[in-house]
Amino acid sequence: MSIRTLPSRRGGLCPLARLPLVAFAAVVVLSVTLSIAAAEPPTAGHAGATGGQATASAPHAADHESDHGSGHGADHGDAHADPHGDAHGAPHGGDHATGHGDDHGGHGGAPHVNGGELALIWGVPFVGMLLSIAVFPLVAPHFWHHRYGAVAGFWAVSFLGPFILLYGADVATYEFLHVMLLDYVPFLILLGTLFTVAGGVRVKGSLVGSPVVNTGILGLGTVLASLMGTTGAAMLLIRPLLRANENRRWKTHVVVFFIFLVANIGGSLTPLGDPPLFLGFLNGVEFFWVTTNMFLPMVVVAGICLVIFFVVDTVLVKIEQSRSVGVAVPASVGAAAVADAGPPDEDGAEAQERLGLEGKVNLLLLLGVVGAVLLQGVWNSGIAFDVYHVPIKLESLVSQAIMIAIASLSLQLTPWASRVKNGFTWFPIIEVAKLFAGIFVTIVPALAMLKAGVDGPLGGIVSLVTVDGQPVNYMYFWLTGILSSFLDNAPTYLVFFNTAGGDAETLMYQIPTTLLAISAGAVFMGANTYIGNAPNFMVKAIAEESRVPMPSFFGYMVWSFGILGPLFVLTTFLFFL
Numbered sequence: 001m002s003i004r005t006l007p008s009r010r011g012g013l014c015p016l017a018r019l020p021l022v023a024f025a026a027v028v029v030l031s032v033t034l035s036i037a038a039a040e041p042p043t044a045g046h047a048g049a050t051g052g053q054a055t056a057s058a059p060h061a062a063d064h065e066s067d068h069g070s071g072h073g074a075d076h077g078d079a080h081a082d083p084h085g086d087a088h089g090a091p092h093g094g095d096h097a098t099g100h101g102d103d104h105g106g107h108g109g110a111p112h113v114n115g116g117e118l119a120l121i122w123g124v125p126f127v128g129m130l131l132s133i134a135v136f137p138l139v140a141p142h143f144w145h146h147r148y149g150a151v152a153g154f155w156a157v158s159f160l161g162p163f164i165l166l167y168g169a170d171v172a173t174y175e176f177l178h179v180m181l182l183d184y185v186p187f188l189i190l191l192g193t194l195f196t197v198a199g200g201v202r203v204k205g206s207l208v209g210s211p212v213v214n215t216g217i218l219g220l221g222t223v224l225a226s227l228m229g230t231t232g233a234a235m236l237l238i239r240p241l242l243r244a245n246e247n248r249r250w251k252t253h254v255v256v257f258f259i260f261l262v263a264n265i266g267g268s269l270t271p272l273g274d275p276p277l278f279l280g281f282l283n284g285v286e287f288f289w290v291t292t293n294m295f296l297p298m299v300v301v302a303g304i305c306l307v308i309f310f311v312v313d314t315v316l317v318k319i320e321q322s323r324s325v326g327v328a329v330p331a332s333v334g335a336a337a338v339a340d341a342g343p344p345d346e347d348g349a350e351a352q353e354r355l356g357l358e359g360k361v362n363l364l365l366l367l368g369v370v371g372a373v374l375l376q377g378v379w380n381s382g383i384a385f386d387v388y389h390v391p392i393k394l395e396s397l398v399s400q401a402i403m404i405a406i407a408s409l410s411l412q413l414t415p416w417a418s419r420v421k422n423g424f425t426w427f428p429i430i431e432v433a434k435l436f437a438g439i440f441v442t443i444v445p446a447l448a449m450l451k452a453g454v455d456g457p458l459g460g461i462v463s464l465v466t467v468d469g470q471p472v473n474y475m476y477f478w479l480t481g482i483l484s485s486f487l488d489n490a491p492t493y494l495v496f497f498n499t500a501g502g503d504a505e506t507l508m509y510q511i512p513t514t515l516l517a518i519s520a521g522a523v524f525m526g527a528n529t530y531i532g533n534a535p536n537f538m539v540k541a542i543a544e545e546s547r548v549p550m551p552s553f554f555g556y557m558v559w560s561f562g563i564l565g566p567l568f569v570l571t572t573f574l575f576f577l
Contacts, residue, residue: 110389111170112178115448116456122445125159129442130486130531133435134553148431152438159442175444177390183488184440186400191231191534192429193369193403198235199424200362200414205355209245211313214254215306217241218261222302225266226273228370234263234535236366239422242546249320252550255543256559257309261302263535264527268298268520271377272370274533276484276493276522282377283497284504285515293516294523297575301524301567308563359414365406372402428541439531447491450483453499462499471500474576477517481525481568485532493522517576524568528560529553 132151136144144151164172207213217237224233241258245251267273269291271281277290357363376399384391449457456462461483465475476496484492496518500507507515526533530540530553540550551559 111168111174113167113171113175113445113448115445115450115452118445118449118452118457120449120457122159122163123449125155126439126442126446128158129155129438130553133530138552149434152435156438156441159445163445174389176441177388179440179444181387181390181392184437186396187436187440187534188433189400189403190369190373191432191538193407194231194235194366195429195538196407197362197365197369197410198232199239199419199422200359200410201236201239202358202418202422203240203243203355204358207240207244207355209241209248209251209254211310211317213244214241214313215310217244218257218309219306221258221262222266222306225262226269228366229272229373230263230267230274230533231535231538232366232369233266234258234539237262238539238542239424239546242423242543242548246546248317249323250316251548253309253312253316255539255548255550256556257305259536259539260527260560260564261305263539264533265298265302265305265524268294268523272374274523274526275490277519278377279490279494280497280504280515280519283494283502285508286504289508290519293512294519297516297520297524297571300574301564301571304567304570305563358418361413362410365410368406369403372399372406375399375402423546425545428538428545431541432538435537443487446487450487450495451491453495462495465496465499471511471514473513473517474572476500476514477521477572477576478568480518480521481528482521484522485525485528489522489526489533493518496521513576520571520575524564524571527564528557530556 129152132148132155136148136151160172160176163175217240221233221237224236227233228236238255238258241254242251245254248254264274267277271278271285271287271290273290277285280290281287376393376395379395381394383394385394385397386392450462453459454463461479465472465479480492480496497507497515500511500514500518526536530537540556544550550556
C-alpha cells in the first residue's frame with residue numbers, strides 16, 4: 001500500500017514546504033530543554049558558547065569539519081559539505097584523518113567533539129537507525145509505513161539527549177547545526193530539486209520493457225551518471241524504466257541492477273559523477289585523472305553487470321511469456337507486449353500515443369542543476385555567514401537558491417496532468433527526507449570516530465591500509481568501500497585520501513593505484529546498501545510507490561553481495577594486487 005499526497009488545486013505547491021517533520025521538531029525541542037538543564041560555565045573540557053575558544057575536549061585532531069554529508073546525499077552536490085570549502089591541504093601533524101577545514105569551523109573556536117575520545121557505544125543510535133530500516137518493514141509493515149518518521153526521531157533523540165548531557169549544549173548545538181546546515185539541507189535541496197525536475201519528464205507511448213530495451217536504458221544511465229551525476233541520471237530514467245516494465249511480472253531485478261549501475265557504478269568517470277570524486281577534485285585531483293584511470297575498472301564492472309542483467313532478464317521474459325499465454329512467444333515481443341495485446345484504456349489515449357518525450361523543458365532545467373552544483377566548486381567568493389560557528393558560504397547559498405528556483409520553474413512549466421500520468425507523487429521524497437534526517441544526526445559520532453584516524457576507536461581498522469610505511473592498495477579499496485556502504489562515502493573518501501598522504505600530486509603520479517583504490521571503493525561499493533549513496537533509497541521509494549516489490553534492507557544486501565561481491569573480488573585481483 002502506498003500513500004499519495006494530493007496536489008493543491010493548482011498542482012504547484014510542493015508539500016516539502018509543509019513537511020511534517022514532527023519527529024525532528026521533537027528533537028529540537030528536547031535538545032533546547034536539555035541544553036538549558038545541562039548548561040554550565042565553560043570549563044577546560046568544553047568551549048564556551050560565547051568565548052569561542054577550542055579547548056581540551058575539542059583538539060584539532062579528528063574533528064567534524066570535513067564535510068560529512070553530502071555523500072549520502074548528494075551527488076557531488078550534496079557533497080558540498082566540502083564545497084563548503086575546506087578539507088583541502090596536507091594533514092594536520094600526524095593525524096591524517098582530519099578534515100582540514102577552517103571554513104567548517106572545526107578550528108577557530110568551534111566547540112566540536114573529538115572523535116578520538118568517543119566510545120563505540122555512541123554508534124548505537126546509528127546502528128539502531130539502520131536496523132529499524134531493515135527490520136520494521138518486515139515485522140511491522142503497517143506501523144513502519146505510518147510511523148517511520150517517529151522512529152527516525154526517536155533514534156535522533158537517543159543520540160542528542162545523552163550527547164547534550166555529557167558534552168554540553170555548546171558542542172551539541174554546533175554538531176547538530178553543522179550536520180543540518182552543511183550536509184542535510186544541501187542534500188535535501190539537491191535531491192528534492194532533481195526529484196521534482198526529473199519527475200516532469202515523461203516518456204509517451206508504449207515503450208516495451210524487453211531485455212534489449214532494459215539493458216539499453218541501464219547502459220544509457222550508466223553513461224549519463226558521469227555527466228550529470230548519479231542522482232540526476234537515476235531520477236531522470238527511473239520512471240521511464242518503471243513504465244516500460246509496468247506489465248512485467250518480475251521487475252525487482254530491473255530496479256536492483258538500476259541501483260547498481262546508474263545510481264553508483266556509472267558515476268565513476270568524472271568528478272560530477274559522485275560526491276567522493278568531487279571532493280578529490282576540490283582537493284587537487286585533476287578533472288580527467290578520474291576519467292583515464294577509472295575507465296577500465298568501470299568498464300569491467302559495469303560491462304559484466306550489464307551482461308548478467310541481460311541474461312537474467314532474457315530468461316525471466318521467456319518464463320513470463322510461457323506462463324502468460326501458455327505457449328512460447330518470440331522473445332522479441334516481450335512479456336509487456338503480450339500484456340498490451342488486451343483492450344486499450346477506455347479513452348484509448350495511452351494506446352494511441354506515439355513514442356516521444358513530454359516535458360522536454362525539464363531536460364534544460366536538469367542542465368541548470370548541474371551548473372548550480374559546479375558553481376560551488378569553481379566559485380570561491382570568500383564570503384561566509386556564521387551560524388553558531390558553522391560557516392555557510394555565499395556560493396553554497398546561491399547554488400541552493402538556484403536549485404529551489406529551478407524546482408519552482410519545473411512545477412510551473414510542467415502540466416500537473418503530465419506528472420500524474422508519470423506516476424509522480426511527493427511521498428518518496430518525504431520518506432527520504434524523514435529517514436535521512438535521522439541518519440544524518442545519528443551518523444555524527446560514527447564519522448567523528450572514523451575521522452580520528454589511527455588514534456580513534458576505529459584506529460585498528462584504519463591502520464590496516466599501511467604496512468611498513470607502504471600502502472596496501474587492496475585494503476584501501478575494501479576498507480574505503482565497506483565503510484562507504486554504511487557511512488557517508490564522501491568523508492570516508494576524504495579520510496583515506498588523507499591517510500594516504502593527502503597530497504594530490506603525489507597520489508596521482510607516484511602512487512596512482514592507491515588513489516584509484518580509494519576512488520573505486522568509495523564509488524563502486526556505494527551500491528552495497530540502500531544508504532550507500534543518495535539515489536539508492538530514493539530509487540527504492542519511487543519503485544515501491546509504483547508497486548514494485550523491493551527487497552528489504554538485508555535482502556538488498558543479499559543481491560549486492562551475491563552479484564557485486566564476486567565482481568569486486570575480480571576487480572581486486574585485476575587492479576589492486
